[in-house]
Amino acid sequence: MKIVDWYILKRYLVTFGMMILLFVPIGIMLNLAEQIGKMIDNEAPLNEILIYYLNFTIYIGSLLFPIFLFLSIIFFTSKLANNTEIVAILSSGVSFGRFLRPYWIGASIIAVLMFFMGMFIVPNASKGYNEFKYKYLKKGKQDRVTSNIFNQLNENDFIYVSSFDPARKIGYNFTFEHFDQENQLEYKISAANIRWIPKDSLYRLTSYSKRKLVNETELLETKRRLDTLFTFNIEDLTPVSYIAETKNLFELNKFIADQQRKGASNINTYILTKYKRWALPVTAFILTIIGVAVSAVKRRGGMGVNLAFGIGVAFIYIFFDKVFGTLAEQSGFSPLLAVTIPNLAFGVLGLYLLKNAKR
Known part of the structure; x- marks a missing residue:
C-alpha cells in the first residue's frame, strides 16, 4: 500500500503546485493589464513594481490557497475515479479510511505551509502590497480613518483629534486628558493642532493651553507654541485599515x-x-474531506460534474465566510463564532458526503 500512498500523495502535491503555477501568473497578467495605466501616470519606479508583484504573488496566492487545494483534489481524484483506480484499490481489500491516509498526509503538509506563510511570510508581503497600492494605484485615497479620532492610551490618559493628516503628520483640534487613580480629571491639554517634528523627535503644539485642577482651583497655562514629548506615536492615532x-x-x-x-x-x-x-x-482538512467525497465516485458526467459541484461548494463557503466576517466587523458579532460557524457547517457537510461516498 505504500506505493499507492506515494502515488496519491505525489498526485495531491503536484496537482496543487500546478494549480498555483497556472493561475497565479494569470492573476498577475490581469492585474498588470488593469493597473499599468495608473502605474505610468503616477510614475511608479520599475524596481518598486517588481517588488509589488512579488508581494502580490505571495498575498493573493495565500488567499487562494484553499481554492487551489480544493480544485486540485477534485481534479486528480476524479481522474482516479474515471480510470477505476479507486475501485481497484478498494477491491484489493483496502478500507476507505485507509485509502484516505495519503490525503490526510497531503492536507497536513499544506496546512503547515498555510500556517507558516499566514503567520510569518504573508504579513510582510501584505505590508508591501498595500503600501504600493495606496501610493500608486489608489493615490489620493485614504487608507485609514482621518476624522473624529479617539484613543485611550492607558488607564489614565485619553487623546482626541477632530481630523488627522497622515502625510503631514498633523492632528487638528487636539485634546489630551489625564485622570487620577480616582478617575477624576487632573489636567487637560488643548491645542489647535499637534505636529510631529521628526528632526527633533518631539511634538509641536500650536495655540497650546493647559487646565489643571489643584484643590478645586483651576490653573490655566497658555502658549502660542510649545514643543514637548508624549508617550504615544502619532501614527498610532489612526492605524492604517490593513x-x-x-x-x-x-x-x-x-x-x-x-x-x-x-x-x-x-x-x-x-x-x-x-x-x-x-x-x-483547519480549512485544508475540511476541503480535503469535501473534495474526496465529491470526486471519489465515478459519475456519468465525469470530471466536469465534479468540478462544477466543487466550484459551487467553494463559492458558497466563501459567501458564508464573508457574511459572518462582515457581521463580526460591523455588528459586534463574535469573531470566534464568525470563523467557527462556516468551518463547522462545512465540516459536518464534508463528513456527511464522505459517509455517502463510503457506501
Missing part, C-alpha cells in the same frame, strides 16, 4: 492586547484577522 494583516503572529497578539487596552472601536476586525489565520490550516 494594519492587522501586516503583523506576524507575535506582533499581532501584542497589537490586539494594546488596542483592547485603548478601547479601539474596530477591535473585532483585528481579532477576526487573528482567528482566520488560525482557522486557515
